[in-house]
Amino acid sequence: MHEYGLMEEVVKSLLAKLAEPGVDTEGAETEVVLKVGALAIHSAAATRQAFEVLVKGTPLEKARLNLIVEPMTLACPSCGFKGPLPEGAVDPHEQLPLAHCPRCGTLAPVTGSRGVESIELVLD
Numbered sequence: 001m002h003e004y005g006l007m008e009e010v011v012k013s014l015l016a017k018l019a020e021p022g023v024d025t026e027g028a029e030t031e032v033v034l035k036v037g038a039l040a041i042h043s044a045a046a047t048r049q050a051f052e053v054l055v056k057g058t059p060l061e062k063a064r065l066n067l068i069v070e071p072m073t074l075a076c077p078s079c080g081f082k083g084p085l086p087e088g089a090v091d092p093h094e095q096l097p098l099a100h101c102p103r104c105g106t107l108a109p110v111t112g113s114r115g116v117e118s119i120e121l122v123l124d
């Protein structure tokens with residue numbers, strides 16, 4: 001599963017951060033702010049699910065996940081439309097993803113990030 005492998009890396013790096021000296025999560029509300037590119041995942045729901053599975057039994061078990069998905073953008077060469085596309089508009093597995101322009105229907109290239117943009121650990 002795509003999301004699972006991605007989240008495995010994310011959770012691993014978060015746990016390493018928590019293990020650093022001076023980081024005290026005892027009784028603290030933990031929030032994970034994760035920003036990923038739309039082409040890095042298939043769906044936000046699957047990403048959340050993977051997170052929940054991976055943090056079970058770890059100090060992150062009660063952490064809230066604030067997932068921000070950077071939208072992919074379509075740039076139409078035909079009518080000049082440029083804008084974000086909804087989740088699931090293209091298959092992230094494709095090397096050069098294409099989608100139909102929402103304005104004129106031309107098949108146009110889609111750009112978006114394929115990786116994790118940022119991981120932030122917030123302790124309240």
Ligand SMILES: [Zn+2]
Nearest residue numbers: 076079101104
């Ligand atoms: Zn167009």
